[in-house]
Amino acid sequence: MKAISKSQIKRDALVKATICLVNNNGFHATPMSKIAKMANVSPATIYLYFKNKQDLANQVYMEVKAEFSSFAFKDYDPGMSVEEGFQKIWMNIATFKLREVDHALFLSQCDNTPMIDEESRQQGLKHLEPLVELWERGKKEGILKPLSPFVLYAFTIYPITFLMNIENGGLCKVDEQALEKAYVAAWDSIKL
Amino acid sequence: MKAISKSQIKRDALVKATICLVNNNGFHATPMSKIAKMANVSPATIYLYFKNKQDLANQVYMEVKAEFSSFAFKDYDPGMSVEEGFQKIWMNIATFKLREVDHALFLSQCDNTPMIDEESRQQGLKHLEPLVELWERGKKEGILKPLSPFVLYAFTIYPITFLMNIENGGLCKVDEQALEKAYVAAWDSIKL
DNA sequence: AAAAAAAGAATGAACGTTCATTTTTACAAA
DNA sequence: TTTGTAAAAATGAACGTTCATTCTTTTTTT
DSSP: OOOOOHHHHHHHHHHHHHHHHHHHHOSTTSOHHHHHHHTTSOHHHHHHHOSSHHHHHHHHHHHHHHHHHHHHTTTOOTTSOHHHHHHHHHHHHHHHHHHSHHHHHHHHHHHHSTTSOHHHHHHHHHTTHHHHHHHHHHHHTTOBOSOOHHHHHHHHTHHHHHHHHHHHTTSOOOOHHHHHHHHHHHHHHHBO | OOOOOHHHHHHHHHHHHHHHHHHHHOSTTSOHHHHHHHTTSOHHHHHHHOSSHHHHHHHHHHHHHHHHHHHHTTTOOTTSOHHHHHHHHHHHHHHHHHHSHHHHHHHHHHHHSTTSOHHHHHHHHHTTHHHHHHHHHHHHTTOBOSOOHHHHHHHHTHHHHHHHHHHHTTSOOOOHHHHHHHHHHHHHHHBO
């Protein structure tokens, strides 16, 4: 049994409230007072854990991004074949985005708006390094098209975010079978 | 020579200022006073043209979206073959996103945050109807994979937005050749 | 000279943040 | 175990600022 301090509980509540409110209203339309209320805490208490509103956003972003990245490479082993490794990572990311909807939505918002410091955002990109290395290997082995990591990302990973967004809007449902078909589309777009 | 009223000039300046400031700071971090200043106009004047800030956002969104859509289907003819028609539309959209950066960035921000009324957003989706019809035909003719329009969009059009965003961040350059290669990736992902 | 357009100043509400105070916790002495 | 107390954590109210919007007056157009 891990001992969790009371402070940590409050901090977690604040992080959770931030994610929820930012997802629904956007960062700048989310007042500190509402975050405090949702976390059952006084507004002043937030400033015991975070320097200011911007620091709160940056910290939450980096934590969620770290969680995402660790999920993305679960059970991945650089010794795998390119195709096998790519499928593993792709499915991990898709699973995360479709299961941890709140966290994925939050990241999507951070990555698509100026709410996060440029420095924190750069930090976040580093996490995908192993995927980029896998792609480099794939190109060397003649398995993947000679495309830059940006293009590879654009056509394989980025589309998942779109599917997550519209599924969350209730416009479609992505089940196991749809996911398999989407994976094939992703792979077909970059394989030689 | 088309006569352009002075009012129209002021309104255009307001629209332009809104796009510029929202792109750089986000909607909620952009005060009406700054929009007015950039348009060389009094804050009060904005309210002669728009009911309030939300109405300003909605109107700008719908106008830019309409411009985008008309650009997307330029020189497109429903009588074209599926592949030819798709290539035409895809290239149009890519050209728009890489040339009309300000307008494309603005749309990207509108589509990825809660800054626009849900109603206006739904309105905006309607514009892509001809592309959806082309896809339906492609599936019937056995040229395209049996994927929902959402998935087809996710793997062909949506990636362009990502490339535009990182090119705008100065992280990469998308030239003519890169665009051709990106198109092939898009087509490969959905063709049977 | 009447009407329309535009302006700047004013208003009231909301926000991020801080401050003075109270409550809770940790722990040593009885 | 109880009590006393100092530090830590938490609070609600308050501050100064900013913002969207409106009001009254001035300028421009017809």
